[in-house]
Amino acid sequence: MQAKKGYAMVLVAALMWGSIGIFVKSLSALGLTSASIAALRLLMGAALLAPVLVVMSMRGVRTPAGEKHSAFSLFRATPGTLFACALVGILGLAFANLGYYISMGEVGMSTASVLLYTSPIFGVVFGRVLYGERVTGGKLLSVALNITGCLLAVTSGNFAGMQFSLLGVGAGVFAGLMGALLAVFSKIATEKMHPLAVTFYGFMFGGATMLAIARPWAEIAGAFGPEFILLLFGFGLIPTALAYIFYMSGLSLGLEASKVPVVASFETVATVLVGILMYGESSDLVKVAGICLVLLSIVAMNMDFARVRSSAAVRLWHESMAFNGRIWQQEKIADYNDFVNSGDWQTWVAPR
Structure with missing residues (x-):
């Protein structure tokens, strides 16, 4: 029951991630680059999480009985746990974003989106190697359905517009690899630290890394104003702080690392639906079929085929x-x- 709750929380996070395009389009229109937007998103997420953690610390959340708690109890971390949080932020968040942006610049958004969702393949491999999770026929079927569904949902079956570049393809697959590692490192970190604290430190490490790469000072000065502040607040809150609260909390419930990337791929469905409903992007039977395949892959990944066979x-x-x-x-x-x-x-x- 706990695992089902955890996967449902990851699904909610993916739904929130689907709104990223709304904020990215608006901030891009103000003159910010993708790297700058990623840096500001993570740092704003950290800024919004910090007071929440302070309040939780003052209430004694996760403080052992008889031990005095302070406003910074939840921020305490051992070097090992802090290192895992750094991997979450730098590899799972910053480098995944960077690889995705490079891929988009080289091969276009559609191809980069498809390459990004090679992460379920890596998820199955890491789950087997690191946690001894079984590689079942159901998992392999789910991964195949998932990749096919993402491909159809993003391209509508029109592969003529897909481009090839060794750097672009490599960067896209690298982003998928980093996305799978996010689940692995987060699972390790949340075993020792509160999920929200892991999220906070991940945002800090990832945001600082992207800030050093982007150096967005001139862009911020040019875009600064009420609209910029409102957009940045919404971006830091909905698809960042809240989404990762659900994601990390779900991972802390003992989920299989091999299953998480498949469930998280619901972000693709949410993104496509946002494009159709808010920006009037075209929808056709192939795109709908792709969405249905992604949903079917999530159901298949969480289905107990042994129980089904004996039903x-x-x-x-x-x-x-x-x-x-x-x-x-x-x-x-x-x-x-x-x-x-x-x-x-x-x-x-x-x-x-």
């Missing part, structure tokens, strides 16, 4: 598939002949 519905299905109309007809004819030849209908009816 009454599957047994009935097997029986129905084994039904032979000719044999049934012959049995009924023989039964009728027994009735005719018996001459005693009461004797024939009794066992029936």
Whole structure:
């Protein structure tokens, strides 16, 4: 039950991530580059989480009984845990974003989006190597459905516009790898620290890294104003602070690292729907089929196929598939002949 709750929380996070495009388009229109937007997003998320952690610390959340708590109790971290948080922020957030932006610049948004969602493949590999998670037929089917669904949802089946560049493809796959590592490092960090504290430190490390790369001082000065502040606040709150609160809290409930990237890929569906509903982007049967495949992959990844195979519905299905109309007809004819030849209908009816 805990695991189902955790996957539901990851799904909610993915739904919130689907709104990223709304903020990115608006901030880009104000003159900010993608790298600058990523840096500001993470740092604003950290700024919004800090007072929440202070209040929780003052209330004694996760403070052992009898131990005095302070306003900074939840911020305490061992060097090992802090290192895991740094990996979350630098690799799972900053480098994943950087790889994605490079890929978009080299091969275009559609191709980069598809490459980004190679992360379920890496998720299955890491889950097996690091945690000994079983690689089942259901997982492999789910990954195949997921990648196909993302491909169709993003491209609408039109592959003519997809581009190839060794750097662009490599950067896109690298972003997918970093996305899978985000789940791995977050799982490690949340075993020792509160999920919100892991999120805060991840935002700080990731934001500082992106800030050093982007150096957005001139861009911020040019865009600064009420609209910029409002957009930055919303960006830091909805698809950043709140989304990662759900994501990290879900991971802390003992989820399988191999399953998380598939569930998180619902972000693709949410992004496509936002584009259709808010920006009038085209929708067709191929795109709808892609969305359905992504949803089916999430269901398949969380389905217990052993229980399904032993269910009454599957047994009935097997029986129905084994039904032979000719044999049934012959049995009924023989039964009728027994009735005719018996001459005693009461004797024939009794066992029936």
